[in-house]
Amino acid sequence: MxxxxxxxxxxxxxxxxxxxxxxxxxxxxxxxxxxxxxxxxxxxxxxxxxxxxxSIRRGGRIGFISFPVANKDELHAMADRNGIEQRLILSNQERWQLVEQKSGMEFFNQMMSVIEGFRQCDTVLVFCSSKWNNLAGVLLDNQVLTREIAPTPVTGDIYVDPQEVEKVLVNIV
Known part of the structure; x- marks a missing residue:
């Protein structure tokens, strides 16, 4: 002691x-x-x-979704600095492992849990391809702000600039 x-x-x-x-x-x-x-x-x-x-910041809960990304660690650090509580940040390999290593029902249940977590947020930032950005807007019943990181289909990891994410955050915090 x-x-x-x-x-x-x-x-x-x-x-x-x-x-x-x-x-x-x-x-x-x-x-x-x-x-x-x-x-x-x-x-x-x-x-x-x-x-x-x-206190890190005031305001509602913020979520962040971005995949497939080349710089996960940078994005997690940015999320930590900005008090982003809910996040899904995946590389292309992790994204495919999520699908391939589970049965259909396991994957469905896990995705429903992920969606429910993001529905608890007031605002969700989605930095993905246009397909996934649109899907997030449909599945989530909160404010969804999107940025397209690459055209669909995305076949590899994309660098997402943490400063670009922070520029969006400044407007909502």
Whole structure:
């Protein structure tokens, strides 16, 4: 256990970390700042300031779909930086493995689960071929913003510029 001496006090860092985790869990479960503060015997303003310290962005949930891409790691890093919670970023090989390594029913169930995840988002960015961009617009009942990365059919991985994605994000955040 890590302890830090601050003046006359001996402070447990573990206790601080566990309390912060509990606060964020309670807030993400839907409790108000005041309810959390009351339950944990804290000031509501402390809860608010704690949330502000860790805030990445304001606004609704954003999803990002892009395939087949050559630069998955770059796109995941961009998504992390921008607080994109739901994502499906695949190379061409991964895209085909998704189909070939499952039975029809397994694939269908997995795709329904993926679609449901993206339907929980307020806005979904789709950087795919025109065919997949159009399909996403039909399957998702939220705001869908698309960019065509290559004409259909796409037969190999395409480089998707993370800065282009961020340019679209600026307009919705």
């Amino acid at each position: 890590d302890y830090v001496r601050i003046g006359e006090k001996l402070v447990s860092l573990e206790k601080i970390f566990e309390t912060v985790k509990l606060i964020t869990k309670m807030r993400s479960d839907g409790l108000s700042q005041q309810e959390v503060a009351t339950k944990l015997k804290l000031d509501r303003t402390f809860i608010s300031r704690l949330e502000n310290i860790g």
